[in-house]
Amino acid sequence: MSSETLSSATDVKNLVHPYTNLGDHFNKGPMIIERGEGVYIYDNHGKRYLEGMSGLWCTSLGFSEERLVNAAIEQFKKLPYYHLFNSRSNTPAIELSEKLLEIAPKSLAKVLYANSGSEANDAAVKLVWFYHNALGKPAKKKIISRLRGYHGVTVASGSLTGLPANHQFFDLPIDRILHTDCPSYYHGANPGESEEAFTQRLINNLEQLILKEGPDTVGAFIAEPVMGAGGVIVPPKGYFEGVQKILKKYDILFIVDEVICGFGRTGNMFGSDTFNLQPDIMSVAKALSSSYLPISATLISQPIYEKIAEQSDEVGVFAHGVTYAGHPICAAVALETLKIYQDKNIVSHVQEVAPYFLSKLHSLSAHPLVGETRGIGLIGAIELTQDKASKKPFDPSVKIEKLVQENAAKHGVLVRGIRNAIALCPPLIITKEQIDELFNGVEAGLNAALETVEASKASA
Template identity: 40%
Template sequence: MRSNFAYDTDRLVQEDQTHILHPWGDLGEPASRNPMIIAEAEGVYVYNSDGHRMLDGIGGLWCVNIGYGREEMVQAIADQVRKLPYCSNFGITATPKSIEFGTRLAGYTPGDLKRVLFTTGGSTAVDSALRFVQFYFNSTGRPNKKHIITRNYAYHGSTYLSASVSGKPGDRGNLDFVTDTVHHLPVPDPYRRPEGMTEEEFCDLKVADLENKILELGPENVGCFIAEPLLASGGVIVPPAGYQKRTRDVCSKYHVLYISDEVVTGFGRLGEIFASEPVFEIVPDIITSAKGLTSGYIPLGAVFISERLYGEVSGEAARGKQFANGFTYSGHPVACAAGLKNLDIIESENILGHVRDLGNYFIESLSKLEELPIVGIVRGSHLVACVECVADKKTKEPVPASFDIGNRIGVHARARGLMVRPMGHLAVLSPPLIVTREQIDTIVEIMEQAINAAVDDLVREGLWNK
């Protein structure tokens, strides 16, 4: 607990309830659910407005990869603000920082993905990638290739198009989406594969889902398949081994573009700057990125496009044509300066190696929670994980939504000094990449206590039998 915090929590809560509309907030209970005011942070810890310290087990929102309070980031941002706080990146205008950052990033991208379009975040990166697919096929005389294939439980963003290709059931209430050209495949979740089916057979089935959908729609009508290497916000669902490579091969077979959405998995979360090739053995046509791109210090997104694709829509034959897609803050010089310094820190401190060294320990340590009666599975990769609570381990039936188990675990964890991300019957963890072995032990210890305390609540209310 920090002392001398000069924040009036009661006033902040009242003003928040009066004026602020929170994304994914419960609109039916704005007054009864007091917001948690996060006021300060350092390293892997955040402090609420009362000075209570919590280990940030969710890394902001999968994004504060290098940790909080990095003075070199503060200095890089301040220096760029003094020098040039803003410049449009449209047309023929550029800045030294956007050019330098794009060039540095191209040294990490797989294959020939050497062309970068900067955006403002993950949603606008995905939206821009999908619009480039439309532009590409329209420009190359294949205007029928408009259909997009995605997956249930995917999350790709909150713009109209990126939300349409998302597939989390809880995000689709009372909103409208593109439905005529967007198609969702069943989620490739090995935990819920049919009884008696091996993981290899399940992989065959999920790959067949993609190929069958392409054939159903007609390859001449399908533009792209968009996929997170692992479905992050959908519950850290790790597809069966070989799934990514085999779906990439299917796309290549039918001339369908493959978009790898690395907004979460990029910039060290899986021990690589881009996980597509080194972790999953694929070279996609397009990669989207954000979050860890600047470690969340300033919003920035990016789309990485194959030189092959770019070459087909540029050059002498494209004279007079434009890819008319961009944002006021595309290639923002201060954001690019932050991105460059973020990359400097990742490289100089060997954060990628640190993640590779600790990744197995993180998942294996959390897996001990599967011994608890309510925990069905702990899944994940490197420094991203999900604890799934079930009502019955044999049937894998989720804990009923009315039990609010995720939020209960979150409340008990925060009281003990750990922030987790509750999502229905799930609890997600993705700490800053600088987390230590000892801090991982603390995460596991608090998670066990919080889960047990949440179960005790259910028992007292007559909802659960121990």
């Protein structure tokens, strides 16, 4: 079958595409990507796009890193599979753990592997529950997450996610998962409220929720340093400082979800470094392997590990783990990814180009469709509005973010429309020239969307 025929609607009927309006999808068919080179990908018609989202916030090293290909081939030849169960292990998994702990926040001491961010967060939930049972605090099980937070789609991680579409009709969230405010000053501030007052109100709300539920029933709080899929929400100054004080006060564990922020994205190795977070548990995935192969990890502190180990000894086994955890090929590729981050000084590169990325991003705030631009490091968003003063969003039927997304794609740039915003998260290897190209495409997308909006107003 030629690639041309593959793009027809009939040939893709047997695929279900997540996060796609399936009606549109069956009419037009998806964009089919065939190859990649650096920060670019090519579709099946040979059209080149700058991948302004690193796929799904993940291909940090771009689409043609030979060292990762070679690491996989070498490991395939040596040992294509071995597990970590029953007192067995494999070398790449051990070496990866050592490397991860070398760069991770110092509060973390042990590593548990899985295949996806969702599983890493599911494991975090189970570890919180197991730990509190082991401590003799069986009531301390509720986990507080945040509205607009995104932590995955499995039963527990999908419950942690604070987005309606991930809950509706899926019978989520499960019990013992609570949601507190999203720290978006743009969306959540009361009229006339200062950023400082807004931040303090959110911290007070968190404390009130804990007191209402009973501190002895709240086991953990989970947060992304910067929310990704919820619309790239950069927390206001002092937010995490206040949150961490409350967590300490009520003896509540802090799970930091670094699935997007980890490995340089925010301008430091981890979002935890950028926002001075001290995780008890931390989940990583995506850029852990530059997403060349699926691998995720849940890192835990020494006290949590010791208690869990002690309790497991009593039971006779720590009965949690998946077949592909620490898969040697995935681990070898992840280990090579971390070595490339060091060899290429990727964090320094992000620190060098991020101010340019952010200045280009913020220069778009003058555009008539733009309500707010926000970002940090190499992640950002453009909030779209039909009225800058009142921040009024467009009616969802306008699909304004899709209009910008599709028009930017016509200009050779892939970005993601999320709710009323456009998200940007390019590969970390992006150059300043490529940042120019990225924003030229985004601006062209915004201008084309504005023309459509004005044309429909004129014809109304």
